[in-house]
Amino acid sequence: MSIQATRILRFRSIRLNRTITTTTATATLNDKSNNRTDIAIFGGGIIGSSIAYFIKDKAPINLGVTVIERDPYYTRASTTLSVGGIRQQFSLPENIQLSMFTARFLQNIRQYLSILDQPPSDVAYHQMGYLTLADNHQASILWENFQIQKQYGASIEWLTNEQLSKKFPMINTNGIEAAVFGTANEGWFDPYRLLVAMKSKAKFLGTKFVHANVIGFHHDNDGSKKKCQKVSIRQPDGNEMEIMFDIGVVCTGYDSKQIAKYIGYDDIQRRINFPIEPRKRYVFVVDCRNYDPDYKFPFLLDKTGVYCRQESQKGIFICGRSPPTLVEEPEIDNLDVDYSFFDEYVHPILAERMPCFEALKIKSAWAGFYDYNHLDQNPIVGMDPFYSNIYWATGFSGHGIQMGPAIGHAMMELILNGRFETINLERFGWDRILNNRPLKERNIY
Structure with a gap:
């Protein structure tokens, strides 16, 4: 059995004595049976939507993926307010490879994002x-x-x-x-059109998108690490509720510091200089x-x-x-x-x-x-150092739109297979943040 199949089976067997509920794009949170998900993604811009798409494209249909997004019209989102540039001209191999992956993705976008053989929107x-x-x-x-x-x-x-x-x-x-x-x-390309096409395909594959604000998390100990058991959200009508999840992925961009506070970083004894603003x-x-x-x-x-x-x-x-x-x-x-x-x-x-x-x-x-990373202007991508079921993909400092598809694919590999395979992004993990060791681009600007 492959490592991927083993990981997927682990997800399917996490909840003992119950059946995983298949989540669909049309499920409502008023149904209590839908207040659980295997993977909760916080933030539905290009990074979150891309992660959802790649996971649902590779995982079994009954692996539930829910994206929580506070602004479904993306009026203040970094994704839609960017200029849509894409370039290979970086000094770090990781950034070069990420942009080259996205370039290939855009060139073959019909292969990835078509729905029922209909082409996705032209991303110009x-x-x-x-x-x-x-x-x-x-x-x-x-x-x-x-x-x-x-x-x-x-x-x-x-x-x-x-x-x-x-x-x-x-x-x-x-x-x-x-x-x-x-x-x-x-x-360059049209960021909004790419986001719409990515989100549409993720929904078609079974991702549930929820319009709500994250307002808190609930924690428990899991051996040497803590574990987030559920997230509290507030919907537009003011209704507050909780969603239980097995794995959480933080893709909230410039609001990531607030999410870190909700997760409990303020209570961790080791002082963290959270770098994203x-x-x-x-x-x-x-x-x-x-x-x-x-x-x-x-x-x-x-x-x-x-x-x-x-x-x-x-x-x-x-x-x-x-x-x-x-x-x-x-x-x-x-x-x-x-x-x-x-x-x-x-x-x-x-x-x-x-x-x-x-x-x-x-x-x-x-x-x-x-979502500016003031340590080194490079993203934080990988597993959380303190919580066993939390992953991060944030802090792209203006490069998120051109790296979105590549990051979605990389996070799919990490979550489902347990490691980066196509592009090794280990250097973008939390170790450099905790040890104050910047990984800077040697661009001339």
Whole structure:
């Protein structure tokens, strides 16, 4: 018998003297028999929905999976408020492999997410490449990253200043020493469409999605580790109830610190400096009437960290930038947009790099939250160090949308098979957090 089959049988036999209830997408919580599930996923954005899809795609039909999501319209979700970029250009092998997995997933999305032979929604995947620029101080790191990316199979090319000018004549290359361009598997897609397709397939396979807020957990001892027995939730009508589960997966993004508090991290004797917090980022939609539509414009990442990508052939672009220092970090008590940030930190850079951008006009803008890991800006993925039945997949620091399918597959392997198989993500586990050993990207920004 395979390890996977053994693990699945263990799930099926966990609840002695009772039969596992098959959970469906249409089950209601008012039925007491549905207040149990094998796997509870907290958070239904791209990470949670992807984990649910991959588990239900591989596991028996009577393995119950329930996703608890407080905002089913995703009005404040990091997933739907992202710009949808995907790139291979990282320095850590894990991140390179995660993005390459997602690129293959998007290219074969019909194979994965079709329902009854009907194609999923078009996710508008534009393989236009990332173009990362570096000055003379950054070029050596860019070159080292380039070598690692090539080693792991990334489709990229190195461009000198002269080669850059020839390939992208619309770009002012003054002050640029070199660049890396993604020739395949890079670009952007529609995050909302991908989420809808992923969630729809997960529901079709039997995942139950519950609209509710998590308001607490109940614990018990399980030998050397604690165990969470059930979660308390509050539904939109104010009704509070409990769901019992055997395994819980935390995918709540920028709210993960609150979930950790509910789970009981404040009561653990060893002090935990929980590293995940919300960080607010602005995205600006601009109209460039002087743009030549014949240019094939990539996802541009300037040496300053300013980014820009095309939204339509009619000269509409999306752009933004992370605040240069902590002093410029905006408050997180709302999602209002500070338009002066564009005038001071974004537009001057774009106008210098792309002369046709001097006459930009802002059409609209929005703000969203990153689930920012202030230790090293990389995710926490794996088993909880204190609770024997809790797993984590959070803290992606802006990269969650491009890694979502890959993380869903990796977490399926870990939960069902007991280990990472396709991509080894052990370095993204809790050990580095507990021991304060950052695993940082050597990107130049």
